[in-house]
Amino acid sequence: MSGRLDALRVVARREFVERARDRSFAISTGVTLLILVGFILANAFFNRGTHYDVGIVGPGSAAVGAAAVDVGRAQGAGVTLHAYARSGGAQAALGRGDLDAVVEGGATILVKSSPPTDLVNILQSASAQARVRAAVGRLGLSPAEAARVLEPRPLPVRSLQPPRPHRQSSVTVAFVGVLLLYGQLFGYGVAVASGVVEEKSSRVIELLLSAIRPRQLLTGKILGIGALGFLQLLGVGIVGIVTAKLSGGFTFPPGSAGIVVTVLAFFVLGFAFYSSLFAVAGSMVPRQEELQNSMTPLSLVIVISFFVSIAALNNPDSTSAVIASLLPPSAPLAMPIRVAQGAAPVWQIVASVLISIATTAALVPVAGRLYSAAILRTGGRVRIREAWRAASAERVPR
Amino acid sequence: MLELINLSRSFGDVVALDGVSFSVREGQMLGFVGPNGAGKTTAMRIVLGVLAPDVGEVRWRGEPVDAAARRRFGYMPEERGLYPKMRVLDQLQYLARLRGMDGAEARSSAVRVLDALGLSEPERMSSRVESLSLGNQQRVQLAAALVHRPELLVLDEPFSGLDPVGVDLLSGVLREQVAAGVPVVFSSHQLELVERLCDSVVMVSHGRVVAAGRVQELRGSGNRRLVRVEFRAQPPDWSAGLSGVEVVERLPTGAVLELRDGALERDVLDAARAAGDVTFFSVVRPSLSQLFREAVAG
Numbered sequence: 001m002s003g004r005l006d007a008l009r010v011v012a013r014r015e016f017v018e019r020a021r022d023r024s025f026a027i028s029t030g031v032t033l034l035i036l037v038g039f040i041l042a043n044a045f046f047n048r049g050t051h052y053d054v055g056i057v058g059p060g061s062a063a064v065g066a067a068a069v070d071v072g073r074a075q076g077a078g079v080t081l082h083a084y085a086r087s088g089g090a091q092a093a094l095g096r097g098d099l100d101a102v103v104e105g106g107a108t109i110l111v112k113s114s115p116p117t118d119l120v121n122i123l124q125s126a127s128a129q130a131r132v133r134a135a136v137g138r139l140g141l142s143p144a145e146a147a148r149v150l151e152p153r154p155l156p157v158r159s160l161q162p163p164r165p166h167r168q169s170s171v172t173v174a175f176v177g178v179l180l181l182y183g184q185l186f187g188y189g190v191a192v193a194s195g196v197v198e199e200k201s202s203r204v205i206e207l208l209l210s211a212i213r214p215r216q217l218l219t220g221k222i223l224g225i226g227a228l229g230f231l232q233l234l235g236v237g238i239v240g241i242v243t244a245k246l247s248g249g250f251t252f253p254p255g256s257a258g259i260v261v262t263v264l265a266f267f268v269l270g271f272a273f274y275s276s277l278f279a280v281a282g283s284m285v286p287r288q289e290e291l292q293n294s295m296t297p298l299s300l301v302i303v304i305s306f307f308v309s310i311a312a313l314n315n316p317d318s319t320s321a322v323i324a325s326l327l328p329p330s331a332p333l334a335m336p337i338r339v340a341q342g343a344a345p346v347w348q349i350v351a352s353v354l355i356s357i358a359t360t361a362a363l364v365p366v367a368g369r370l371y372s373a374a375i376l377r378t379g380g381r382v383r384i385r386e387a388w389r390a391a392s393a394e395r396v397p398r
Numbered sequence: 399m400l401e402l403i404n405l406s407r408s409f410g411d412v413v414a415l416d417g418v419s420f421s422v423r424e425g426q427m428l429g430f431v432g433p434n435g436a437g438k439t440t441a442m443r444i445v446l447g448v449l450a451p452d453v454g455e456v457r458w459r460g461e462p463v464d465a466a467a468r469r470r471f472g473y474m475p476e477e478r479g480l481y482p483k484m485r486v487l488d489q490l491q492y493l494a495r496l497r498g499m500d501g502a503e504a505r506s507s508a509v510r511v512l513d514a515l516g517l518s519e520p521e522r523m524s525s526r527v528e529s530l531s532l533g534n535q536q537r538v539q540l541a542a543a544l545v546h547r548p549e550l551l552v553l554d555e556p557f558s559g560l561d562p563v564g565v566d567l568l569s570g571v572l573r574e575q576v577a578a579g580v581p582v583v584f585s586s587h588q589l590e591l592v593e594r595l596c597d598s599v600v601m602v603s604h605g606r607v608v609a610a611g612r613v614q615e616l617r618g619s620g621n622r623r624l625v626r627v628e629f630r631a632q633p634p635d636w637s638a639g640l641s642g643v644e645v646v647e648r649l650p651t652g653a654v655l656e657l658r659d660g661a662l663e664r665d666v667l668d669a670a671r672a673a674g675d676v677t678f679f680s681v682v683r684p685s686l687s688q689l690f691r692e693a694v695a696g
Contacts, residue, residue, distance in 0.1 A: 010492065018483075206475040207473065207542060209447075
């Protein structure tokens, strides 16, 4: 075996396999899927088009009903008419909740209890239309003339700024994406940290470091855990997309594939940025119980980035959103949100990626040194300054 | 041959090693002894590359030790440790692969070592390390040092915590390794064990080598003359009147005495017989423990 790359591969493989086998992985995947599928189905349920069932009784009601179907269609609501011979039958159906309203004799709108505002408005304008049509008919105009009077050409609408098409669905996709990214970056960052602590607290670290260098161990660990996180994100994403398509309640905006690719790409960038820092946090403490403390600064940064990014959902062009999408700690969350809404110019995306790569490239060697210096110190908690001093003295094998 | 050449290392103000040099040949078992804090663990960690020395170097087969050479060393750290949640066979296979074996070779080698250490039942091999008894965990730890067929064995306190059966098992394994030409270095506080197993010994104290050499030579070295006398019932102060004779170790039924200057063994025996009923009289050589106490005190 030629050494360095093989050792990396062996370490990465162990991290991947042991974690994938672990019950907590199955549980976390299950919970993520459950939340995601639940969210999508709820979304589909609430976005179902509105639909009304209207009973028609007595003379004059048919014309109002026909007009109501047209008005409803114009407002995006379906209206289905049910003709009744007698008022009693219609009222019984209304009482059972089979009907939303009944039009009696073209003159009265009957509802069960409190009037459904939207439906009443539809019926009111339908009734007005039917009556105007009848009046115009009595004036003796030809059908073409009547149509010109009744359906004048609508006023054209012009926007100063071009509207964002499919805005709502873009926001939804971006929101789900950033939620998954947040969970994935946090969860797998913590996995790196606690994996480091496990090796330290179980003391297996000394055996490992007699075989390979600390950097090989760290890099292999990050690659293995990162690969698992990436595949989980991909899998969850696929299940989410398929569920959304099947449920039929959600229309994907054009460019959804690009958003998915962006989310995956920014997971890689974000994990590369955070994972080595989480490893340092892990290497500083002797026991899992103390990990929470040493991770606090990192957790804060991720949580703040998350909230800044959520704010960018509503205002993807704001200065804070632009800055957040360029800074490496928040870019993995903020940039996909802006990309999803078509708010990020290409140069900003490229700049964000480059800044992230450059920062990570500068950070990893520093984190690697701190990790190497701290990982074999047993006993109490290691301070960053101590680790840095030991690393600077070049007496730590790396 | 493994050579430690002039190794020094300090931690802050604490000098752990101060110019330690010694070597181990192929087929040699070397006992590394010294009081707690003498620098044994630091020296072993430096050999394995877990620590870097401030000064000095380690050579293996005449070359400075590099990562490739270290991968062929076997190590049992003083701080025992394995992945608690990883299965025994997987874990050994993993450690063998880290040290350069390919997957299949690592697996068969892991099975072979577990078999030799009496852990070859399938349910043992597939259980998590944390679910094993302490004794079996120690066997797995030993297996971890042996699984990649090391060219050199460095074991830090391998006998500590073992019951007599475990001691015999480990002694047998070490003898086999030495017979196969593998140099073995181990540290221990159990000096009787070192005396029984090792052909050579290095004693360190305060980071320096205070005595080194073949066990027999060390014990026979110098012109010290010791006699051991035992009685059916020990009379009080029977040797007080002998000039040039000093008690170096009191026994329940007698004593070990050192003879200096012109004192004669014959005179000691006469004095003993005059004082009581002598059941045992012998000229003895100093034990490793005595040498150790003197070396550390000196």
